[in-house]
Amino acid sequence: MKKIFVFVLFTVLLVTLAACAPGSKVNLDKPDTEIQFTAPGPNPERHKPAENGSVAGLGTGLWHGLISVVTLIMSFFDPAVQMYEVHNSGPLYNLGFLIGAILLFAILGFSGGRRRRR
Helix, strand or coil: CHHHHHHHHHHHHHHHHHHCCCCCCCCCCCCCCCCCCCCCCCCCCCCCCCCCCCCECHHHHHHHHHCHHHHHHHHHHCCCCCCCCCCECCHHHHHHHHHHHHHHHHHHHHHCCCCCCC
């Protein structure tokens, strides 16, 4: 069973890397309705201040990661709400967002209660 899992994981990795090859073309004329196995592109708004004059950093990324589930649900009803700030500092914001999301799910997992075995 372990060998099958490793084989499937390796196959998915190869397919993902092949899809990220240079020279892949992007068509912006039609909406994205299919899964594309590519890496995210560059953020042209990085290091540019937002309307309030600030650039989101590590702390803001941590907060946005913690509230990511709430903002995801809100974005279904209000298109102006986004769960990720595009006016960010780059890697530090990404790290904060990831740590915040991990903390969120860790807190939810531990607070879900444990059943005692008898």
